[in-house]
Every structure is written in C-alpha cells, then in structure tokens.
Amino acid sequence: MADQSTKIEFYRHNLGEEEQRSVQECLRGLFLTTGGQVAAFEEGFSEYTGLPCTVALNSCTAALHLALLALDIGPGDEVITTPMTFIATATSILHTGARPVLVDVEPDTGLLDPEAVLAAITPATKAIMPVHLYGSMCDMRRLRAIADAHGLKIIEDCAHCVEGERDGVRPGALSEAACFSFYATKNLTSGEGGALSCQDPALAARVRLLRQHGMSKEAADRYHGAYRHWDMLECGWKYNMDNIHASILLPQLPRIDERWQRRAELHARYAAALQDVPGVEVTAIPEGSRSAFHLFTVLVDAARRDQVLNALSSGGIGVAVNYRAIHLLRYLERELGHGRGDFPRAETFGDRTISLPFWIGMGQKEVDTVAARLRELCAPMA
Incomplete structure (x- = not known):
C-alpha cells in the first residue's frame, strides 16, 4: 500500500527571488496601480503570444466579459x-444580458464539439466561446470556418x-479575442489576474477604456505632467490590473517555455506510470x-469517482474536479433550463x-506515490 502519510499538495507555485525583487522594486516606486509595470507586461506578453495587442486585467472573467x-x-x-468549463465562461455571457447556449463535447478530450456548435446556430447567435481545456486547444480551424460561414465572432477562453x-x-x-488567466494555480501566475489579447487595435482600445470605468484617461495619464481633466465616455467596469500584480508576472515571461518543458516531462512520467492501470484513462x-500541460486529469469509473477523490484527499494527496458539467449546477440549471441528460458526453466526462x-517542483517519487495509490483505489472489485 502507498504511504498515506505523505502529503502531496495539489499545487505549489514556483515563485521565488526574482519575483520578490520585482515586487520590491515596484513597492519602492511611486505608482502602485496601472502604470509602467503593467505596460511592460502587456508588451512582453504580446511578444510571447504573437498577438499585437494585450490589455492586462484583474481576471480572465473580466477579459471574457x-x-x-x-x-x-x-x-x-x-x-x-461548452458545459465542460468553469462557471465564469457562462456567467461572463450572462453579465452582458446575452444567453449562453450550451452544446456537447468530444467524448475523449472534453473539448467543444464543432459539429454540435454548427447544429446549435440560430438567427440570434452572435458568437462562439470555445474553451481550451487542461491545456489542449479546440479545433480552431473548424470553428473559424463555421464562424465565417455564419458571420459569427469567436472569443477564446484560454484560461x-x-x-x-x-x-x-x-x-x-x-x-x-483570446482571454487568459493568471490565477493562483495557472502556469503563469500572479495570484489573481488576466489579460485579453487580440489583433485589432480598435478592439483593444475599447477594452482598455472599459477596464477603468469608461474614463478617457487612466491613472498614469492623469497624474503625470500638467493636470488635465478627464471625461467618462461610456459605462465601464473596474477591471484593470495593477503594477504589483504585473511585477509578479514580469520575471516569469522569459521562463514560460522552460517551465512548459518541465511540465511536459512531468506529464509524460504520469502517463507512463498510469498507462496500464485498469479503470484509469x-x-x-x-x-x-x-498542450500547455496546465492540468493532469484522468477519467475513472463514474460510480467510484467520489470515493476515489475522498480516499486520495484523506490520504494527503491533493485533488480537484475540472469540471462537473456546469448545466447541472443549481443556479445555471434554473437560469438555462437544462437538466441531466441534455449533454450526455459532458455529463459523463464531468462525472469521471x-x-x-x-x-x-514534483519529482518522480511524488508521481509514483500518486500513481500507486490511484492503482490501488481503481483496482477491479472482487
């Protein structure tokens, strides 16, 4: 039996001295809210993604909205x-007054099924919001072809x-538009944070306006040089990123690919350790x-999933569920009028x-411990 006294956290960040120095430099400066560090992060993130425009925000939810x-x-x-996502995908749509139209997913990946998207288009459809799950991208070439044929926009949930x-x-x-998350457990993290990146400067300019109440000047512009009055051009939101969060992100940008390589190696170790475990996919x-290798997610028998979850967590192994199909959550069930059976592939995926x-920072020992415990828990019943 695996050593159940071993504590293996679900996630540990890898922030260190470089991030500490960057934050200290920010704190020694005059400006803590949206300013120079935010602008530097936006420039560096655009360079990485290859998208010319980035607007830093306080969450991916804000970016979607x-x-x-x-x-x-x-x-x-x-x-x-898709129903196989975090609730913010749907609530960002609801916050605009529009309606989320959920469709089913691919059975093996959990990703949005393009053919289900095509079947759901109505005269009221204005956009598609694909969710790139666990690090794997949806079929964007197929979705773009569908969108172009029907005059639709695409907003990617790239959390x-x-x-x-x-x-x-x-x-x-x-x-x-592509919307990113820098939440506490993300590959690139500042605890909380997000960004919208796009190719259209006009779209980015409007998002930049909306992120700070619709004001014609952001704080950095208002407090440098001779005072000039600002105006309110439209009703916006308080969604801007501040310099402190940007200063945490800045030292991570040069190491994105190096850290990706480490996660790729870790994913391969896990996959090898679990490849012959009955009942685990x-x-x-x-x-x-x-893949971005954001999460390592397995599928087990739905009838035993919660038992396995509880046994792993009670034995000191951190676990999560990403995700239960959101149309079965109480509020969205009421709001959208769906129930069990409406999206069977998403439900099966979410149940498993x-x-x-x-x-x-995980090593081979931690991977082997988790794999061994999962093997024990998923062994066929006598």
Whole structure:
C-alpha cells in the first residue's frame, strides 16, 4: 500500500527571488496601480503570444466579459459555448444580458464539439466561446470556418492555455479575442489576474477604456505632467490590473517555455506510470497539438469517482474536479433550463474526471506515490 502519510499538495507555485525583487522594486516606486509595470507586461506578453495587442486585467472573467461587451454582444444575443468549463465562461455571457447556449463535447478530450456548435446556430447567435481545456486547444480551424460561414465572432477562453498550439494555430490567431488567466494555480501566475489579447487595435482600445470605468484617461495619464481633466465616455467596469500584480508576472515571461518543458516531462512520467492501470484513462490530447500541460486529469469509473477523490484527499494527496458539467449546477440549471441528460458526453466526462497533483517542483517519487495509490483505489472489485 502507498504511504498515506505523505502529503502531496495539489499545487505549489514556483515563485521565488526574482519575483520578490520585482515586487520590491515596484513597492519602492511611486505608482502602485496601472502604470509602467503593467505596460511592460502587456508588451512582453504580446511578444510571447504573437498577438499585437494585450490589455492586462484583474481576471480572465473580466477579459471574457469585456470581449463580449467590446464586440457589442448583449440582450437578445446568443453565445455558443461548452458545459465542460468553469462557471465564469457562462456567467461572463450572462453579465452582458446575452444567453449562453450550451452544446456537447468530444467524448475523449472534453473539448467543444464543432459539429454540435454548427447544429446549435440560430438567427440570434452572435458568437462562439470555445474553451481550451487542461491545456489542449479546440479545433480552431473548424470553428473559424463555421464562424465565417455564419458571420459569427469567436472569443477564446484560454484560461488553461497560454502555451498551446493545434494544427499550427496558437491561441488568438483565428479569433477576435483570446482571454487568459493568471490565477493562483495557472502556469503563469500572479495570484489573481488576466489579460485579453487580440489583433485589432480598435478592439483593444475599447477594452482598455472599459477596464477603468469608461474614463478617457487612466491613472498614469492623469497624474503625470500638467493636470488635465478627464471625461467618462461610456459605462465601464473596474477591471484593470495593477503594477504589483504585473511585477509578479514580469520575471516569469522569459521562463514560460522552460517551465512548459518541465511540465511536459512531468506529464509524460504520469502517463507512463498510469498507462496500464485498469479503470484509469489519461485525458486525450488531440493529434497535431502542443498542450500547455496546465492540468493532469484522468477519467475513472463514474460510480467510484467520489470515493476515489475522498480516499486520495484523506490520504494527503491533493485533488480537484475540472469540471462537473456546469448545466447541472443549481443556479445555471434554473437560469438555462437544462437538466441531466441534455449533454450526455459532458455529463459523463464531468462525472469521471479527477485532476491530480501537477506542479513543476514534483519529482518522480511524488508521481509514483500518486500513481500507486490511484492503482490501488481503481483496482477491479472482487
């Protein structure tokens, strides 16, 4: 039996001295809110993604919401998306007054099924919001073809996928906007934070306006040089990133690919350790893809999933569920009028999924311990 006294956290960040020095430098400066460090991060992140425009925000939720607003999506409109996601994907649509239209997923990847998207298009459909899950990208070439044929916008939920690529396409290359998360457990993290990246300077300019109440001047512009009055151009939100969070992100930018390589190695170790475990499936990565390797997620028998979760966590192994199909959550069930049976592939996926500990400081011993315990728990019943 695996040593159940061993504590293996679900996630540990890898922030260190460089991030501490960067924050200290920020704190020694005059300006703590949106200013020079934010601008430097936006420039560096654009350089990495290959997208010319980046607007730093306080969450991926803010990025999704502002992308919709900046594309004039609102009451009476429909946005097609997936039930296999975090709730913010759907609530960002609801916050605009538009309606999320959920469709089913691919059974082996959990990714949005393009053919289900095509079947759900109505005269009210204005956009598609694909979610790149666990680090794997949706089929953006197919989704772009569908969107172009029907005059639709695409807003990508890239919360799991800074480093991903599929069929030669990177996040944001085939969409109107790509929305990223820098939440505490993300590959690139500042505890909280997000960004919208795009190719259209006009779209970025509107998002930049909306992130600070619709004011004509941001704080850095208002307090440098001779005082000039500002105006309110439209009703916006308080969604800006501050210099402190940007200073945590800045030292990580040069190390994105180095850390990705470490997660790729860790993913391969896990996959090898679990390849012959009965009742455990490693979530599939689509062919032609470079995963961002954000999470290591497996599928187990739905009837035993919660028992396995509880046994792992009570034995000191951190776990999570990414995700239960969101149309079965109480509020969204009421709001959207769905129930069990409406999206059977997403429901099956959500009932089976377990995310295992996955952070770049893990070693072979931790991987072997988790794999051995999972093997014990998923062994066929006598």
